[in-house]
Structure formats: C-alpha cells, structure tokens
Amino acid sequence: MAWQKNKILLISVDIDESGKKVIHRYVKNKSKGKGKPSTGKLVIKKYNPILRKHTTYTESKYK
Numbered sequence: 001m002a003w004q005k006n007k008i009l010l011i012s013v014d015i016d017e018s019g020k021k022v023i024h025r026y027v028k029n030k031s032k033g034k035g036k037p038s039t040g041k042l043v044i045k046k047y048n049p050i051l052r053k054h055t056t057y058t059e060s061k062y063k
Contacts, residue, residue, distance in 0.1 A: 006030055010044060010057035024048060026057050 010026040026046065041059040048055045 008042060009060050009062055010042065011060045012048070012055040012057045014051060014055060022051075024050070024055065024057075 006029060008028045008030055010028060012024045012026070014022045014024070016022050026044075028042075028044070043059070044057045045054050046057060047053075
C-alpha cells in the first residue's frame with residue numbers, strides 16, 4: 001500500500017474499568033528531515049479525550 005510509505009502507525013493499549021483491553025490508534029506523517037539518526041521506535045505521549053488522560057503511543061507495524 002503506497003500511502004503507508006509516508007505514515008507511521010502509533011498504538012496505545014489500555015485496560016478500561018471493566019477489565020477489557022482497549023487499543024487506540026494514531027497515524028502520523030513521517031519526518032522529511034534528512035540526517036536524523038534512527039533511534040528505534042517512535043514514542044509519543046498524547047492526551048486522549050476518551051480516557052481523559054495522557055497515554056503513551058508506541059510505533060507499530062501495519063497489519
């Protein structure tokens with residue numbers, strides 16, 4: 001899929017009040033900056049309005 005070359009999939013896995021696993025997805029454009037070192041997987045902390053708290057999103061592969 002061609003659109004995946006320019007995107008990074010970030011996911012967050014949480015457990016809600018009833019004990020079920022909840023997965024949130026966030027898609028971000030890749031940086032076009034050159035010469036940046038690749039330091040492994042991207043980790044972003046963002047506010048999630050559904051859970052009303054900050055959650056940590058980590059880079060994942062498309063399935």
